[in-house]
Amino acid sequence: MPKVENTAPVAHLDCPGGGQVWVDGDHLYVGHMRPPAGTTVVNIADPKNPRVVAHIEIPMGWHSHKIRVANGIAVINHERFGSDGPADFGGGLAVYDVSRPEAPRQIGKWRTGGKGVHRFDFDGRYAYISPTDDGFVGNFVGILDLANPTRPEEVGRWWIPGQNIGAGEDYPWDGYVPPRCHHPMRMGDRLYVSYWHHGLFILDISDMARPKAIAHVNSSPAFPHPTHTVLPVPQMLKGRKVMVVADEDVAKLHPSAPAFAWIYDITNERNPLPISTFQVPGLDPDGAPQPPMMGCHQPSERFTGSIIPFAWFANGLRLVDIADPFAPREVGSFVPDPAPGASLASSNDVTIDDRGLVYLVDRVRGVSIIETDVL
Secondary structure (H helix, E strand, O other): OOEEEOEEEEEEEEEEOEEEEEEEOOEEEEEEOOOOEEEEEEEOOOOOOOEEEEEEEOOOOEEOOOEEEEOOEEEEEEEEOOOOOOHHHOEEEEEEEOOOOOOOEEEEEEEEOOOEEEEEEEOOOEEEEEEOOOOOOOOOEEEEEOOOOOOOEEEEEEOOOOOOHHHOOOOOOOOOOOOOOOEEEEEOOEEEEEOEOOOEEEEEOOOOOOOEEEEEEOOOOOOOOOEEEEEEOOOOEOOEOEEEEEEOOOOOOOOOOOOOEEEEEOOOOOOOEEEEEEOOOOOOOOOOOOOOOOOOOEEOOOOOOOEEEEEOEOOOEEEEEOOOOOOOEEEEEEEOOOOOOOOOOOEEEEEEOOOOOEEEEEOOEEEEEEEEOOO
């Protein structure tokens, strides 16, 4: 049975493991980790009885494990996954008409070189993506305009100087992890960008064609986990402007205790300052190394108020109240049973809907639908 605190199970959807979940209206969209499972669309009008209404497959050698939906448009990543499968399928960002969610229809695709696109943000007009391309080392920041969703147009890109070796830039990171943009998040005319073991950047995109870095912080290698997500908080908390930064408990530079989340004060956005951290109570008693995927992964990119749901890998869902950003505290949790064949849960992503229900996807198999009275 799941381990719960201030939460309760509503339903469980049996489906292939997922990388991202997103709710739009009465439908849940699940981006799956492994081909040929691509994207599943689920009717959740009755959350106690979720009903699969559509499925999009993807060829072997590729995956489409991330999805965002707005204004009847779904954007789905295409990224190389292994070495088998058709090379001409191509990496990039696929665009679907989901005005009828039970009948998704691909209407466009933006293609790029290299592995393709990893994670991204989408506001209904612009997609803020983490693509690769020929001549570049690692993923960088891209901005696509989907005013015409059948013909996505790149309008801006940004990278750390040194990534564009195809243009003759000197590469300064021999002996260290290559740079890799994980994904940007937009708020106002800023992008908040996670850059793996190269930390985080705040970009000014008031001119989208020329993004400009205005701040940079890196917790690696002092803390050996990669920076996964930089999530700005729209409202002031205790008179401060803050952002939540999630490190991912994988790809550690050396054995360590589980990854955790940071709270940064960005009242002066050119000088981000860490003011607190959050770790699941009791998970790290003494700082000793633990296996990967015990700690932090991903906060919900959709939240209301000051309580942020997190997917915390083996430790499931954690509901974290940051009303006092100097002292974040846990107010609820839900640790699902391990998927069949797994020894631990592997909670990979989480989102919420406007009813306050929480959707938690397991990397191996299944989605838990959860209710709580704290949101």
